Amino acid sequence: MSARVVIVDRAASERIKLRAMLTRAGYDVTVCSDLAEATVTLAERPADIVLTSAEEVKPLSLLRRDVGVTAASVLALARPEDEGWRIAALQAGAEDVLARDAGEALILATIRRHLKKRSAVRDSALYPDAPGLGGFAEAQALFDQPPPAAGAEDATGPIAIISPRATSLPRSIRMLIERHPGPVEVAPTPAAVERPAALFIVDGGGFPVSGLATDGLYRTVAELEVRAHAEHAASLVLVPPGAEHLGAIALDLGAEEQVADAVTIEELSHRVRRLLRRKAQEDRRRDRLQTTIAAATLDPLTGLCNRRHAIGRLEVLATAAREAGSPFAVMMLDIDHFKAVNDTHGHAAGDRVLIEVARRLRDNLRAIDLVARIGGEEFLVAMPDTSVEQARAAAERLRRVIEGTPFDCTRNPRDALRITMSIGVAIGPGARTDSADLSPGAVIEDLYERADIALYSAKSAGRNTVTVGLTAA
Numbered sequence: 001m002s003a004r005v006v007i008v009d010r011a012a013s014e015r016i017k018l019r020a021m022l023t024r025a026g027y028d029v030t031v032c033s034d035l036a037e038a039t040v041t042l043a044e045r046p047a048d049i050v051l052t053s054a055e056e057v058k059p060l061s062l063l064r065r066d067v068g069v070t071a072a073s074v075l076a077l078a079r080p081e082d083e084g085w086r087i088a089a090l091q092a093g094a095e096d097v098l099a100r101d102a103g104e105a106l107i108l109a110t111i112r113r114h115l116k117k118r119s120a121v122r123d124s125a126l127y128p129d130a131p132g133l134g135g136f137a138e139a140q141a142l143f144d145q146p147p148p149a150a151g152a153e154d155a156t157g158p159i160a161i162i163s164p165r166a167t168s169l170p171r172s173i174r175m176l177i178e179r180h181p182g183p184v185e186v187a188p189t190p191a192a193v194e195r196p197a198a199l200f201i202v203d204g205g206g207f208p209v210s211g212l213a214t215d216g217l218y219r220t221v222a223e224l225e226v227r228a229h230a231e232h233a234a235s236l237v238l239v240p241p242g243a244e245h246l247g248a249i250a251l252d253l254g255a256e257e258q259v260a261d262a263v264t265i266e267e268l269s270h271r272v273r274r275l276l277r278r279k280a281q282e283d284r285r286r287d288r289l290q291t292t293i294a295a296a297t298l299d300p301l302t303g304l305c306n307r308r309h310a311i312g313r314l315e316v317l318a319t320a321a322r323e324a325g326s327p328f329a330v331m332m333l334d335i336d337h338f339k340a341v342n343d344t345h346g347h348a349a350g351d352r353v354l355i356e357v358a359r360r361l362r363d364n365l366r367a368i369d370l371v372a373r374i375g376g377e378e379f380l381v382a383m384p385d386t387s388v389e390q391a392r393a394a395a396e397r398l399r400r401v402i403e404g405t406p407f408d409c410t411r412n413p414r415d416a417l418r419i420t421m422s423i424g425v426a427i428g429p430g431a432r433t434d435s436a437d438l439s440p441g442a443v444i445e446d447l448y449e450r451a452d453i454a455l456y457s458a459k460s461a462g463r464n465t466v467t468v469g470l471t472a473a
Helices: 012-024 035-044 054-061 083-092 104-124 149-156 171-179 211-223 244-253 265-297 307-324 338-345 347-363 388-404 440-460
Strands: 004-008 028-032 049-053 073-078 096-099 159-162 184-187 199-203 234-239 257-260 328-335 370-373 378-383 421-428 466-468
Touching (some): 012 049, 028 035, 035 049, 049 054, 073 083, 096 104, 171 184, 171 265, 199 211, 257 265, 307 440, 347 370, 347 378, 347 388, 388 466, 421 440, 440 466
Parallel strands (some): 073 096, 159 199, 199 234, 234 257, 421 466
């Protein structure tokens, strides 16, 4: 489905021109002659983009939140000489302000960029919340209102300015360097930047803008997408006069915003503060997402995979092993007499034993192996492309690693604990039937059963031993 754009403009000639341009580009376009008409239109059907004159932005920001405009990105148009309207529109919350005479390429590139950003925000809302965490599906505000005083530090992040003409920077950049409260680094290329930055400002006027020489600017913008120190950073390109096409291409290459390098220091400072605040908000969103993923997949005590995640990983492993025709091993490992550790030394000592067991298992397995905590003192190991002989040897190695060094998990070092483990091993793929139609889940269920039976045999044999279960028939 095409993105929906609502045009709000009092000038009929502007409405006709914009509608023709956006319709040719494949957008679903609705035109409105004033704010009252736009209010009714947006209440009936939400928009993705509202393209309006800068004069309309401030009253538009006062619309009630249930009008359907809440989730739209607002782009304002102003005459180049209307500096007051430009900054007023940005302060009212417009996502961006473009000159009325901006070319078709720049307007369309700006719309594409904001649609891409909106899509990324929607995608982040698809992840479920972990208990106790803030939601990802919070309603997206139409306008970027000034942050509360407590969040003022969000706008002081480090800035890197990329310019081949470090000694003759534009006046706006020089003034920004003097005014920005955070650290600022100037470098000729992204590769020359020495420390991570929250925002990269590319001085487009410092690059040749004709012929193949323009590639230098394009490479610089594209390189910001892959440089480690620029990962997730915001980016702003300053475009020299008469080269608006460079701004359009920069946006399509990944720049977050573009503006003429003759921009006033007031507008540039506002854009910088807003980009830094957005960067800080996105960082917090990513942190919440990572915490959510960790809560859903990891055991909080040991940091190993939890049972639920391990089952999913095992099914993937079983599918890959079947396709490759290669065996894999599943081990069930259980700490011997663990209840006695808790009863004698306390649960804190028991937790330290579990943490150390997890560390030793993890440190003595391959990067491709899976290790998980699936119960109180029970662990699971899965080893792809592993034969029965290799699995037996690996299990013996793990048993010796646990037994070989006492666990210093009590308050008194002289009371270091001797911990042992019993291990049951099963080999897959396959199940007790030779049916080729068994699902990965059925294969894993069979392996679990056979590894568990082997573990019980190891316990019955006196513990601190390894037992390999019968292979599938």
